[in-house]
Amino acid sequence: MGDQVATLKDIAERTGVSVNTVSLALRGSPRVGQSTRERILESARALDYTPNHAAQSLVTRRNMTVGLLLTDMTSPVLTQVAQKLEIELKAKGYVTLLAASNGDGEEEERALATFRSRQVDGVLVYPNHRRHLDGIRRLAASGMPVILLAGKEVEGLDVVTIDEQHGSALAARHLIDLGHRRIGLIDSERATGNAEKIDGYRQALAEAGIEVDPALIVGPGGHGISQGYAAMAHLLTLPDPPTAVLASTDRIAMGGLRWCQENGIDVPTDVSVFGYDNVEYAEAAAPPLSSVNYPAEQIAQAAAELMLDRINTSADATKRIVLKPDLVIRSSTAGR
Amino acid sequence: MGDQVATLKDIAERTGVSVNTVSLALRGSPRVGQSTRERILESARALDYTPNHAAQSLVTRRNMTVGLLLTDMTSPVLTQVAQKLEIELKAKGYVTLLAASNGDGEEEERALATFRSRQVDGVLVYPNHRRHLDGIRRLAASGMPVILLAGKEVEGLDVVTIDEQHGSALAARHLIDLGHRRIGLIDSERATGNAEKIDGYRQALAEAGIEVDPALIVGPGGHGISQGYAAMAHLLTLPDPPTAVLASTDRIAMGGLRWCQENGIDVPTDVSVFGYDNVEYAEAAAPPLSSVNYPAEQIAQAAAELMLDRINTSADATKRIVLKPDLVIRSSTAGR
DNA sequence: TATCTCAGTATTAACGTTAATACAACGCAG
DNA sequence: CTGCGTTGTATTAACGTTAATACTGAGATA
Numbered sequence: 001m002g003d004q005v006a007t008l009k010d011i012a013e014r015t016g017v018s019v020n021t022v023s024l025a026l027r028g029s030p031r032v033g034q035s036t037r038e039r040i041l042e043s044a045r046a047l048d049y050t051p052n053h054a055a056q057s058l059v060t061r062r063n064m065t066v067g068l069l070l071t072d073m074t075s076p077v078l079t080q081v082a083q084k085l086e087i088e089l090k091a092k093g094y095v096t097l098l099a100a101s102n103g104d105g106e107e108e109e110r111a112l113a114t115f116r117s118r119q120v121d122g123v124l125v126y127p128n129h130r131r132h133l134d135g136i137r138r139l140a141a142s143g144m145p146v147i148l149l150a151g152k153e154v155e156g157l158d159v160v161t162i163d164e165q166h167g168s169a170l171a172a173r174h175l176i177d178l179g180h181r182r183i184g185l186i187d188s189e190r191a192t193g194n195a196e197k198i199d200g201y202r203q204a205l206a207e208a209g210i211e212v213d214p215a216l217i218v219g220p221g222g223h224g225i226s227q228g229y230a231a232m233a234h235l236l237t238l239p240d241p242p243t244a245v246l247a248s249t250d251r252i253a254m255g256g257l258r259w260c261q262e263n264g265i266d267v268p269t270d271v272s273v274f275g276y277d278n279v280e281y282a283e284a285a286a287p288p289l290s291s292v293n294y295p296a297e298q299i300a301q302a303a304a305e306l307m308l309d310r311i312n313t314s315a316d317a318t319k320r321i322v323l324k325p326d327l328v329i330r331s332s333t334a335g336r
Numbered sequence: 337m338g339d340q341v342a343t344l345k346d347i348a349e350r351t352g353v354s355v356n357t358v359s360l361a362l363r364g365s366p367r368v369g370q371s372t373r374e375r376i377l378e379s380a381r382a383l384d385y386t387p388n389h390a391a392q393s394l395v396t397r398r399n400m401t402v403g404l405l406l407t408d409m410t411s412p413v414l415t416q417v418a419q420k421l422e423i424e425l426k427a428k429g430y431v432t433l434l435a436a437s438n439g440d441g442e443e444e445e446r447a448l449a450t451f452r453s454r455q456v457d458g459v460l461v462y463p464n465h466r467r468h469l470d471g472i473r474r475l476a477a478s479g480m481p482v483i484l485l486a487g488k489e490v491e492g493l494d495v496v497t498i499d500e501q502h503g504s505a506l507a508a509r510h511l512i513d514l515g516h517r518r519i520g521l522i523d524s525e526r527a528t529g530n531a532e533k534i535d536g537y538r539q540a541l542a543e544a545g546i547e548v549d550p551a552l553i554v555g556p557g558g559h560g561i562s563q564g565y566a567a568m569a570h571l572l573t574l575p576d577p578p579t580a581v582l583a584s585t586d587r588i589a590m591g592g593l594r595w596c597q598e599n600g601i602d603v604p605t606d607v608s609v610f611g612y613d614n615v616e617y618a619e620a621a622a623p624p625l626s627s628v629n630y631p632a633e634q635i636a637q638a639a640a641e642l643m644l645d646r647i648n649t650s651a652d653a654t655k656r657i658v659l660k661p662d663l664v665i666r667s668s669t670a671g672r
Numbered sequence: 673t674a675t676c677t678c679a680g681t682a683t684t685a686a687c688g689t690t691a692a693t694a695c696a697a698c699g700c701a702g
Numbered sequence: 703c704t705g706c707g708t709t710g711t712a713t714t715a716a717c718g719t720t721a722a723t724a725c726t727g728a729g730a731t732a
Contacts, residue, residue, distance in 0.1 A: 005455075005478070007687095007688055007689085008688065008689070009688075017711070017712085018711065018712050018713075019688085019689085019712095020689095020690080020691090020711080020712070020713080020714095021710085021711055021712075023688095023689070023690065023691095024690095024711090027690090031709075031710065031711085032710070032711075033709080033710055033711085036710080036711080048478070050449065050452045050453045051453055051688085051689075052394070052453070052455060052687085052688050052689065053390075053453045053454045053455065053689095054389075054390040054391075054393045054394045054399070054454075054455060054687085054688080054689090055390075055394055055687070055688035055689040055690085055717090056688080056689055056690075057390045057689090057717095058388070058390045058391055058394060058687090058688080058689070058690095058717045058718065058719090059688085059689050059690045059691080059716075059717050060689085060690065060691095060717090061717080063390070072419075073415050073418055073419040073422065074412065074415045074416055074419050074616075076410065076412070079409050079410045079415050080410055082409055083408075083409040083410050083436060083438075086409065086434070086435070086436055087436075087438070090435075090446075095433065095435070095450055095454070096434060096435075097431065097433055097434075098422070098432060098433075098434040099422070099426075099431070099432075100419060100422055100423075102419075102423070110426075113386065114431055116386045117386045117387055117388075117389045118389045118390075118431070119341075119388060119389065119390060142341070142384070224616075225616060225617070225619055225620045251616075251617075251620075254617065254620035255620055257620065257622070258619075258620045258622075258624070261622055261623075280410075280560075280561060280587075281561070281587075281590065281617040281620075283561055283594075284561045284587075284590035284591055284593065284594045284617075284621070285620070285621075285622070286593070286594075286597055286621070286622025287597075288594070343717095343718055343719085344718065344719070345718075353681070353682085354681065354682050354683075355682095355718085355719085356681080356682070356683080356684095356719095356720080356721090357680085357681055357682075359718095359719070359720065359721095360681090360720095363720090367679075367680065367681085368679095368680070368681080369679080369680055369681085372680080372681085387718085387719075388717085388718050388719070389719095390717085390718080390719090391687090391717070391718035391719040391720085392718080392719055392720075393687095393719090394687045394688065394689090394717090394718080394719070394720095395686075395687050395718085395719050395720045395721080396687090396719085396720065396721095397687080
């Protein structure tokens with residue numbers, strides 16, 4: 001029963017006023033009389049009225065929706081950001097339309113097209129590739145507010161992200177300060193921030209006057225736990241193995257920790273291991289993992305704020321908000 | 337330039353035909369002539385036309401959207417399901433509108449209202465409370481397809497979930513088979529499936545003729561890692577501590593593992609620990625955690641299929657799909 | 673040649689809402 | 703008692719699309 005949803009018209013008929021009066025009353029306009037308003041509100045409640053968003057958005061040209069495009073819906077870092085964003089935007093009345101590109105460029109394009117077709121008011125994107133931003137640029141050029149959540153060096157687009165190079169350099173410096181000179185790097189090619197993280201590592205080593213040994217840099221070809229396991233195996237069975245290892249991801253680091261454990265290599269006595277992202281599980285690793293903290297909350301907050309700005313006020317120059325990450329030192333790192 | 341989005345009308349004016357002809361042509365109707373069609377398609381491309389979804393949905397009464405309400409956007413299990421669901425639904429042309437209730441009943445209500453207002457074609461829900469389903473029931477009663485993703489005992493609503501009691505019983509039985517008699521249970525009150533998991537534990541013990549010692553059942557008051565840590569501390573400092581512990585969540589189990597590690601208690605020699613969910617990180621725990629596998633992919637697949645069914649064909653009797661979980665045995669469990 | 677068919681296109685009316693404007697009734701100042 | 707602002711409500715026109723129906727001209731049919 002009552003399979004049809006109630007519309008303004010239904011309320012209007014029931015109360016004997018015009019549709020427009022109902023609309024005004026429900027929106028709290030002072031122009032409708034006390035008693036009429038009450039009758040209308042009561043009818044609305046009785047009919048369990050919910051405004052038809054499509055109709056509203058068609059006429060107001062506001063959708064109260066922002067699109068959020070993630071590269072991976074299961075990444076703890078990304079979902080943390082997504083969670084905060086959702087909360088932040090919801091507080092302002094916006095709904096989050098989520099899509100995942102799962103590392104696929106075509107999926108990314110499709111998601112953007114969907115966002116456009118649905119007339120979202122703005123789009124937040126973790127791009128798949130740092131260089132290949134054509135689709136995103138096109139969308140932005142068409143007047144859609146677009147904010148990138150990775151790729152601090154990007155020109156011509158708003159960006160809110162962390163300084164991944166800085167984080168990486170910080171971690172490397174910390175290891176150097178502990179007395180390490182041979183520091184391995186496991187960096188997954190496709191992970192967000194690839195080149196930047198390698199750059200930070202190089203920078204820290206250069207500053208300390210340590211020559212970079214290319215044999216100590218290994219791309220695991222993925223960012224799963226098993227890839228970290230394999231990469232660590234590779235590094236520690238080298239003729240002249242590193243005494244410390246920097247991983248581009250906690251996942252990778254934890255895979256590495258597992259290899260150490262299985263092979264009787266004590267962390268941090270035999271090797272120090274440094275993660276990246278400060279995932280919740282890093283705390284429960286064996287041993288608890290030192291990691292570069294990804295300030296998800298601040299990113300989300302800044303991004304949400306900027307997004308609302310972009311939606312409500314017409315274009316300024318593009319903005320670039322780059323947060324500096326800090327370190328969380330636990331017990332997977334120690335001096336020589 | 338071109339800040340205004342192109343509409344059918346623009347294409348119509350440009351090609352000199354009527355709006356309706358354009359609409360037909362773009363939808364591939366055979367009723368429009370070859371040459372006209374080509375001119376229209378070309379114009380559409382030139383103007384970078386994207387259909388206005390709000391307008392479409394207003395008249396077709398199909399939104400091609402399903403709402404997904406999660407209790408926690410950062411839970412690895414839930415996001416895994418969300419990911420698969422998104423992929424599955426996207427393949428059928430549906431977009432996923434995501435919301436998180438974050439364990440708050442009012443947020444849940446608000447999210448459902450949003451879904452309704454946006455005229456989603458269906459709603460998938462991880463409910464906050466098993467008993468308090470009023471809002472969800474009301475939505476379903478209004479004709480909206482609704483599928484619950486937890487709470488196998490629920491009447492009158494479609495449910496796709498796993499048999500949590502069975503999973504829990506399986507795990508307990510495994511520990512019993514290994515020779516354990518004093519088995520602790522850490523079950524977080526609010527986690528999905530609370531009562532069921534306890535029931536499974538009781539059931540397995542009863543079957544084996546082991547009396548349940550209430551002192552061995554501890555509710556950690558949350559499902560974080562630190563709560564698991566504290567709960568394990570509590571259990572293992574008992575006068576007569578358990579020789580095996582079943583945790584209602586991998587997160588909790590991993591918190592427990594950490595406590596053991598810090599306190600020189602070897603797992604599995606001194607205690608066996610069993611997790612629940614088979615989170616990715618379980619594999620990298622120290623030691624790798626035995627866990628009840630949550631078949632996220634199957635859940636998502638079944639839920640998506642049922643949802644499309646509900647959207648496309650009018651109501652049958654409510655359906656209840658309950659998958660049986662299996663165990664993943666790693667090295668955190670061993671015999672006495 | 674008159675009629676019938678049919679392909680191709682146009683016209684009209686929805687969908688549910690908001691926005692702009694018009695109207696009616698009323699009290700009140702002049 | 704005329705005119706005027708005020709208050710409350712109604713009317714009309716949008717928004718961009720689809721659906722139903724109406725028209726038009728040309729070739730086929732009788």
